[in-house]
Amino acid sequence: MKKIFAANWKMNKSPNEAREFMNELSQKISKIDVNKIQFILFPSALAVDATLGLSKNLSLSIGVQNAYFAGSGAFTGENSAAVAKSMGCEYVLIGHSERRTLFSETDEFCQKKISFVQSLGMIPMLCIGEVLAERQSGQTFQVLKNQLHSGLKEIDPAKKIIVAYEPVWAIGTGQVATVEQVRETHAMIHAELLAMGYQNVPLLYGGSVKAENAGELSRIPHVDGFLIGGASLQVDSYLAIAQASLN
Ligand code: PGA
Helix, strand or coil, X not given: CCEEEEEECCCCCCHHHHHHHHHHHHHHHHHCCHHHEEEEEECCHHHHHHHHHHHHHXXXXXXXXXXXXXXXXXXXXXXXXXXHHHHCCCEEEECCHHHHHHCCCXXXXXXXXXXXXXXXXXXXXXXXXXXXXXXXXXXXXXXHHHHHHHHCCCCCCCCCCEXXXXXXHHCCCCCCCCHHHHHHHHHHHHHHHHHCCCCCCCEEEECCCCHHHHHHHHCCCCCCEEEECHHHCCHHHHHHHHHHHHC
């Protein structure tokens, strides 16, 4: 399985800044062994178009950070996955903790999105993760299992999906989970997915990943890549994470 390096730009970068990033990336990416790596970029919806042209030459896939579970209609402010697909997007990020916390997205909502995205032939990336109080009170595994079972309810195990484990307390805080925490949590999620009938689901870690911690995190069993926020905004720090993971 290729290691996946997914960049979540969140609500950052204008189309011009996105173009500059892609230009710089195209000059520097040749230093990386792209046969071992899959890059996925999630720009804001307004910058998707600016990234698509160069992405084809770079064998880099583009996705949207959110999409509604209908192709079109009266859903003011939402992204259409069908339009994203027609533009050339292959992935949709679903259930990021910021969507869950700031925009009240539920597991049931995520499930509808996963189902719709897959019906279009696109690949959903489902984010799951516990908040600090849940980790501290020993509820992490139960919370994650609930998110998996509700989010994947009636989702066909034969269809492609990626899962990203992002402890909410580690996102954007600089406080990365320890190797031991990632090891036991990824082992549990991997086992749970298998028990639910989902085989070969890439499992990413996210939360304050940077070049300094990517090497040791990437060697943990069942860490198939990373979902990267802050450190994906600069080409050098993004590529450094990929490089550190290959060493
Ligand atoms: P971070 O964000 O790398 O800045 O912690 C990760 C994410 O939100 O996906």
